[in-house]
Amino acid sequence: MQLCTAGLEVSHQRKALLGPADVTVRQGELVALIGPNGAGKSTLLKSLAGLVSDYRGQIYLNDDSYRNLAPQQLARHIAYVPQQHQCAWPLTVREVVALGRLAQGNTVDQHHPLVDMALSRCDCLVLQNRTVNTLSGGELARVMLARALACDTPMLLADEPLAGLDPHHQLSIMAVLRRLAHLITEGSIIPKGVLVVLHDLELAARFADRVILMHNGKVRADGLASEVLVPAHINPVYGVDFRVDWQVRPPQIQALSPF
Structure with a gap:
């Protein structure tokens, strides 16, 4: 492709x-x-x-x-990670990353293997239960990349x-x-x-x-x-x-x- x-x-x-x-x-x-x-x-x-x-x-x-x-x-x-990161709702990191699966027409399965893979690869497992509005800019950048990776x-x-x-x-x-x-x-x-x-x-x-x-x-x-x-x-x-x-x-x- x-x-x-x-x-x-x-x-x-x-x-x-x-x-x-x-x-x-x-x-x-x-x-x-x-x-x-x-x-x-x-x-x-x-x-x-x-x-x-x-x-x-x-x-x-x-x-x-x-x-x-x-x-x-x-x-x-195509998965896209923009330069600016915004999250309007106080979702947990795992919930935000799982949203990436919606691109494939799936329901949001927070425990999908690709969600776990994305969290691990972007060093976000330690952040998974935190709400995204408590993260630093660098932490949020990693979470947004993890969401894109979860799209596969x-x-x-x-x-x-x-x-x-x-x-x-x-x-x-x-x-x-x-x-x-x-x-x-x-x-x-x-x-x-x-x-x-x-x-x-x-x-x-x-x-x-x-x-x-x-x-x-x-x-x-x-x-x-x-x-x-x-x-x-x-x-x-x-x-x-x-x-x-x-x-x-x-x-x-x-x-x-x-x-």
Whole structure:
């Protein structure tokens, strides 16, 4: 399964936000979407999640145009974790994560094996009986990602899921996403295509199968991390002096300073 765009353009009040953009995300790969603030990353994710109705060009789920698909069809194939997290009711963490199963047309079974898997993978078991309005921002971010994992959809779109997380949880969540893409985690039925917005270039170098670099609403580079995370691409987009050591594992940034 794959998601792709062809000449996708999105505008708001006559201001171009995205495009034209041609992007593909395939099941079984972890793709890091990088770029400075305002590059169009969130707009691209919302478009792929089916949340943008006014666009030009095409978005496809396999060979099916989004224009011909009902929201329920998209929900069964695509899970989306937005940048902002809001919970209007004082539900418990387990109840919120279990809501992810509704995307598959199921009743809310709080003890479904995939709910347990999602809670465990996002280190939320210790939080499961707390109400979500008592959580810190980082804890809530993990819960929202767990809800998306409980959907067990073939495609997962995550907009800055590491924001507010401490270093330990940043690394563990990225490891979870990579395992889900490569189907080496317990409990998951299917490998996922994962598109994740990141600002940490070292994490992109360490975990991503592929990197897409955006700037001013356009895709500036798309390829292996070792092909995209190079000074020729990064320096003019970010305005930094960028170097990465690819000879060590995991790859490490040697220099990242403004110029």
